Amino acid sequence: MARAKTGSRQPTEAVLAATPRQHEVLRIIRDHQNITRAEIGALLQASASQVSRLTAPLIARRVVTVEHRLPHAEGRPTELLSLAGDTHYVVGIDVGGLAQEAVVTNLRGDVVGAAHRTGSPARSRSSIIDGLVDLVDRAIGKSEIPREQVLG
Known part of the structure; x- marks a missing residue:
């Protein structure tokens, strides 16, 4: 029987998130299933721009998906983040x-x-x-x- 190839594959953690802070973001998204960036910011005690910088690479690597919601009031629609269900x-x-x-x-x-x-x-x-x-x-x-x- 053939053995599994190990080659140059990166550890799973490196593929999913590059930093410990991104791991925290992934854990929060996993625990909440659907969550806004503002809610992540509140849990991490981080600014909106920090949360955007943390989540942008996760979205680009298709680890996290974005679902657009209609606004409840005037302004920008809220986006819900969740773990991707069909990429990894x-x-x-x-x-x-x-x-x-x-x-x-x-x-x-x-x-x-x-x-x-x-x-x-x-x-x-x-x-x-x-x-x-x-x-x-x-x-x-x-x-x-x-x-x-x-x-x-």
């Missing part, structure tokens, strides 16, 4: 004594593919790894998303 994906693995499972989720946590295997894992370390690589490959295959969109 991650894999989770549960390795148990009697079963193993791999799931592929989008950044919102929605499962888009899964594979399950029952029985004890193999005895040798390399056999265990090969089995898990196969399980992940099957989960990604069932998700029908391009492999290059899987961050880790």
